Amino acid sequence: MEPSVLALIRAAIAEDVGTGDVTSLYFIPADSRSRAEIVAREPGIVSGAEIAVTVFKEIDPALEVEVCIPDGSPFVRGSVLMKVAGSTRSLLTAERTALNFLQRLCGVAAQTQRYVQAVQPHPVQVWDTRKTTPGWRLLEKAAVKHGGGTNHRMGLYDHAMVKDNHLAACSDLTALQAAIHRLRTDRPGVRIQLEADTLDQVAGFLTLEGVDMLLLDNMGPEKLRQAVKLVNGRFWLEASGGITLDTIKDVAATGINAISVGALTHSSRALDLGLDFD
Incomplete structure (x- = not known):
């Protein structure tokens, strides 16, 4: 990954997490574990999958992340783009930053496809x-x-x-x-x-x-x-x-x-x- 992209990801995490995710720290038990899926609410083209993976791993290297549909591939409403498992706290902390990257980049790819x-x-x-x-x-x-x-x-x-x-x-x-x-x-x-x-x-x-x-x-x-x-x-x-x-x-x-x-x-x-x- 380009150093500038990794620096951008880390800056985005720092912007959101700051001194810590107080909601998850106080309302989610430390030993809680969960599975989650990133699901499409509308059709599009995948872009930014590896960026989202990096966000999850930067938050918690122990998270298990599986890309189900790779970059450049089309998806329909209801498609599972990615699966993540591990600490519930970590999943919740990473959620918004990972989605911000993925939603924005999938939107650019989908817009481009319409013009093409x-x-x-x-x-x-x-x-x-x-x-x-x-x-x-x-x-x-x-x-x-x-x-x-x-x-x-x-x-x-x-x-x-x-x-x-x-x-x-x-x-x-x-x-x-x-x-x-x-x-x-x-x-x-x-x-x-x-x-x-x-x-x-x-x-x-x-x-x-x-x-x-x-x-x-x-x-x-x-x-x-x-x-x-x-x-x-x-x-x-x-x-x-x-x-x-x-x-x-x-x-x-x-x-x-x-x-x-x-x-x-x-x-x-x-x-x-x-x-x-x-």
Whole structure:
């Protein structure tokens, strides 16, 4: 497990448990033992199973935890995602933090699956964005993959995206070309993407060398089709900007290669899961 993820789990436990679970300490006998199951109240896609396991084990290494449905797998209402047995106090102390992770991540995976299904039968990738919960990026982007989506850049360090605010300060094509050459020389493995808001910008970017992708921002289906025709396969094309489940299929039909959707992570609803004691 990535150190940053383990640190996040431990911070979440510390936030909830603090100096101790006073309810369980005073109302549950120390020798009480129980079995419990995490049960789905609605259908979805599993993501975060190993995170939930880690929460239980961080609370009490003696807890016995069994993952019944692994990450990336679909489930229906009533499915048992996980079984846990051991100290009743430990189960109750870990319950909310484990569910918080699992419900949130299953929600992202389920949301992603809805978007992926909506673009069918067009061969378009559904990409996530950097609009993630601070500190949760690795987890939420893993959930996107579990839902059938594709990860865009992980951060500012692994993919150069020259957006409108960058272009406001560096819009001259000669300056852009010089910057692209410098980046290609210094970091040859970094992909380079430029954002275009207009077809004129697309035409201008076609004069540049070393560009991998264009981001076509807030263009309707007709302009997207024109851009696809203009580029003619030279660049990988990504469409973005306010795309919803109602509009994504029309965008997918334009011939672009990928559609990025911030809502995969910033607007996903936590799924309804519960820890039921046997």
